[in-house]
Amino acid sequence: MSGRGRGRGRGQLTFNVDALGIRSGESLPPSAVKPSPVFPPMQVQPLPLQASEEVEYMLALKQELRASTKVLPFYIMPAKPKKDVVRYSDKYQSSEPQNNTIEWSPDWSRMPAELRVKVRKPLESRERPALKRKVKSEGKQEVLQKLEKLEKKEQEAASGEEEEDGEGKKKNEEEEEQEDDNDYDGEEFEEETDYIMSYFDNGEDFGGDSDDNMDEATY
Amino acid sequence: MTSQEVRLCGLLLQEHFGEVVEKVGTHLLRSGALSLRALAHETNTPLDLVKKSLCVLVQHGMCVFGSGRRGPGGPTEYRCLVERILYTLRFPRYIYTAKSLYGDTGELIVEEVLQRGEMTMSSVVKTVADRLTHNMEDGRSMDYSEVISAFSSLVDTHFLQRCLAACGKGNAATSSEKTPNSSAATPESLTDCYKLPQINLRGRGKRRRSSGDSDVDQRGGKRAKLENKELCGDEGVFWQVNFERFHLHFRDQAIISAVASKMDQTSSEIVRTMLRISEMTTQPNAAYTQPLSANEIFRALPASYNISRSTLDQYLTLLVDDPMEFVGKSGDSGGGMYVVNLHKALANLARATLESVVQERFGSRSARIFRLLLRKRHLEQKQVEDFAMIPAKEAKDMLYTLLSENLVQLQEIPKTPDHAPSRTFYLYTVNQLPTARMLLQHCYKTVGNLIERRLFETRENKRHLEKSQRIEAILASLQVSGAEPAQLTEVEEMITAPERQQLEALKHHINKMDSSENQVDETIFLLESYISSTKTSH
Numbered sequence: 067m068s069g070r071g072r073g074r075g076r077g078q079l080t081f082n083v084d085a086l087g088i089r090s091g092e093s094l095p096p097s098a099v100k101p102s103p104v105f106p107p108m109q110v111q112p113l114p115l116q117a118s119e120e121v122e123y124m125l126a127l128k129q130e131l132r133a134s135t136k137v138l139p140f141y142i143m144p145a146k147p148k149k150d151v152v153r154y155s156d157k158y159q160s161s162e163p164q165n166n167t168i169e170w171s172p173d174w175s176r177m178p179a180e181l182r183v184k185v186r187k188p189l190e191s192r193e194r195p196a197l198k199r200k201v202k203s204e205g206k207q208e209v210l211q212k213l214e215k216l217e218k219k220e221q222e223a224a225s226g227e228e229e230e231d232g233e234g235k236k237k238n239e240e241e242e243e244q245e246d247d248n249d250y251d252g253e254e255f256e257e258e259t260d261y262i263m264s265y266f267d268n269g270e271d272f273g274g275d276s277d278d279n280m281d282e283a284t285y
Numbered sequence: 286m287t288s289q290e291v292r293l294c295g296l297l298l299q300e301h302f303g304e305v306v307e308k309v310g311t312h313l314l315r316s317g318a319l320s321l322r323a324l325a326h327e328t329n330t331p332l333d334l335v336k337k338s339l340c341v342l343v344q345h346g347m348c349v350f351g352s353g354r355r356g357p358g359g360p361t362e363y364r365c366l367v368e369r370i371l372y373t374l375r376f377p378r379y380i381y382t383a384k385s386l387y388g389d390t391g392e393l394i395v396e397e398v399l400q401r402g403e404m405t406m407s408s409v410v411k412t413v414a415d416r417l418t419h420n421m422e423d424g425r426s427m428d429y430s431e432v433i434s435a436f437s438s439l440v441d442t443h444f445l446q447r448c449l450a451a452c453g454k455g456n457a458a459t460s461s462e463k464t465p466n467s468s469a470a471t472p473e474s475l476t477d478c479y480k481l482p483q484i485n486l487r488g489r490g491k492r493r494r495s496s497g498d499s500d501v502d503q504r505g506g507k508r509a510k511l512e513n514k515e516l517c518g519d520e521g522v523f524w525q526v527n528f529e530r531f532h533l534h535f536r537d538q539a540i541i542s543a544v545a546s547k548m549d550q551t552s553s554e555i556v557r558t559m560l561r562i563s564e565m566t567t568q569p570n571a572a573y574t575q576p577l578s579a580n581e582i583f584r585a586l587p588a589s590y591n592i593s594r595s596t597l598d599q600y601l602t603l604l605v606d607d608p609m610e611f612v613g614k615s616g617d618s619g620g621g622m623y624v625v626n627l628h629k630a631l632a633n634l635a636r637a638t639l640e641s642v643v644q645e646r647f648g649s650r651s652a653r654i655f656r657l658l659l660r661k662r663h664l665e666q667k668q669v670e671d672f673a674m675i676p677a678k679e680a681k682d683m684l685y686t687l688l689s690e691n692l693v694q695l696q697e698i699p700k701t702p703d704h705a706p707s708r709t710f711y712l713y714t715v716n717q718l719p720t721a722r723m724l725l726q727h728c729y730k731t732v733g734n735l736i737e738r739r740l741f742e743t744r745e746n747k748r749h750l751e752k753s754q755r756i757e758a759i760l761a762s763l764q765v766s767g768a769e770p771a772q773l774t775e776v777e778e779m780i781t782a783p784e785r786q787q788l789e790a791l792k793h794h795i796n797k798m799d800s801s802e803n804q805v806d807e808t809i810f811l812l813e814s815y816i817s818s819t820k821t822s823h
Contacts, residue, residue, distance in 0.1 A: 144305050145645045
């Protein structure tokens with residue numbers, strides 16, 4: 067339909083000239099050949115801002131809120147970039163949480179459980195409870211009996227086994243230090259004896275045990 | 286979720302919670318509902334950081350989670366709520382309203398709950414009491430019971446409400462708060478949404494001691510920590526700010542001030558009384574308040590306004606006859622039944638906003654044309670010139686400017702089946718609702734520009750700001766350790782005069798931009814209320 071008007075004659079326009087009030091010969095506004103400027107000059111100045119006590123109070127509130135949100139635990143910092151070398155001062159200067167948990171405690175019954183960041187305990191503390199539990203369950207009397215048995219078996223027992231027991235004994239003694247002051251001297255004596263004994267054992271059995279499994283030459 | 290809204294939300298999140306939350310939040314806004322893994326993958330952020338950001342967003346109610354597209358067996362999906370993020374722009378207004386209604390205590394309560402998203406009553410009371418004690422003079426401290434009473438009054442007038450139980454759990458929770466049949470229970474539908482828990486909290490606020498009494502502080506600190514672990518009887522009951530109630534309050538304020546400026550103080554008091562009586566009985570999105578009889582209004586007027594009964598009737602008649610139609614008459618019993626037309630009032634306020642925008646931008650004559658088109662709906666070019674009494678050439682120019690800004694639309698009415706231009710009517714028209722929506726998007730863009738400019742100014746002058754902060758810190762420490770005035774002046778002179786001027790100018794600019802944000806937010810509120818009122822009336 068509009069092709070009819072477009073085809074005939076060059077001067078014809080697609081809209082009705084009379085209806086829109088453009089007489090021939092009048093200058094139309096210049097057509098735009100580039101996008102409008104980013105900061106065009108304004109013909110009218112805007113009104114001044116409202117200035118009352120209420121407005122100033124709200125302004126102060128807004129700025130205070132902005133400052134305080136930076137301090138709250140809800141402000142999440144991006145991940146620290148990996149440092150090239152681990153420095154000694156890191157231990158004393160790091161201000162971010164060591165593990166990736168959030169610094170406030172929400173009510174987890176109202177949040178999805180998958181958002182909880184599990185903290186993995188470091189390795190030694192995980193092993194320690196296992197050993198403590200193992201030794202603790204035996205009871206003090208049984209441990210003393212076991213020690214006497216070990217003293218008899220010191221020649222036959224492998225060095226590894228004794229070291230392990232010694233470690234368990236040491237841990238047990240650390241526990242029992244607080245509970246039992248009477249046996250303190252005895253335990254210490256035994257500990258020293260144990261150390262010396264194992265030292266001697268090493269000297270006698272170490273070469274013998276390792277010789278059985280050695281395929282490579284000793285250096 | 287328009288692009289301007291998303292941009293503004295991103296800027297607000299960055300300001301309040303940092304870049305990580307901004308990245309996660311804007312991505313979630315753009316993509317709709319996503320699961321945790323998908324979100325972490327698409328934003329290239331470590332999973333732990335994404336978890337932290339989502340915790341922050343859920344805590345503040347800006348993100349909801351639920352079983353996703355795969356049903357209860359699949360991963361939970363998270364969705365961001367645009368409106369809640371945009372409300373952060375209005376926090377100063379909420380806090381100021383609470384202050385004007387309930388004093389400093391109410392102000393601090395609302396501020397704490399807004400900043401932390403949701404809190405238990407006992408933690409609010411303790412924190413607010415401590416803060417108030419800190420500001421009081423030595424020796425006095427704030428009693429918990431006063432804070433509790435302020436908290437109760439906030440809850441009674443519905444400004445604070447209980448948080449819902451978690452909606453992500455597939456099976457209905459056994460807690461007494463959840464209604465048995467609805468999965469999307471709104472807070473209003475809960476019966477004990479506004480019920481205060483029984484807590485046994487007695488005591489006074491603690492003052493944070495200065496570093497002088499370090500021993501006492503340590504012991505006091507340990508005792509305070511032990512006390513914090515005491516159960517106060519309201520574990521699991523969290524309170525949040527009821528934004529809708531604040532919005533109703535703002536709407537009422539706008540109507541009252543409009544009546545005051547159009548008519549006089551007494552009529553605004555009458556309208557205020559009417560709105561106050563029907564505060565609790567009107568639904569949030571009702572078109573009019575419940576009908577009130579003139580007798581009721583007369584009895585409820587404040588004592589300071591002792592006008593006679595006949596004067597009241599005259600005022601009410603004037604209000605009803607006013608073209609603004611704020612008040613309508615719905616019956617004759619009880620001396621006349623009157624209602625406040627809420628939706629009409631909002632529409633009128635929005636219309637006034639549009640008119641004033643056109644007036645300030647394009648001049649009063651363009652505003653005349655705009656108002657004419659609003660009133661007469663459809664007009665031809667010739668009729669516009671005649672009715673507005675503006676010469677043809679200028680009227681043409683103004684119409685074309687308004688048309689290019691999309692404030693005025695052109696409607697074609699063909700006379701013949703082929704839409705020949707010479708035989709078609711071209712009518713100019715203004716549609717209020719689409720124009721209001723467009724203006725709302727402009728407002729969002731404006732606030733986004735203001736925030737970006739403010740960040741730019743701060744970044745440019747970062748060096749100066751840091752230097753002045755360092756010098757202030759040095760001054761403060763010198764004053765505490767008791768230095769001579771000569772040393773103080775020496776330190777102050779480290780900032781040169783031109784630098785001082787630059788800092789002053791910077792502060793002035795930032796203040797101006799902040800107040801502009803607050804002022805644009807008032808317009809945003811008005812337009813948003815109008816648009817949402819038209820949605821519900823369909």
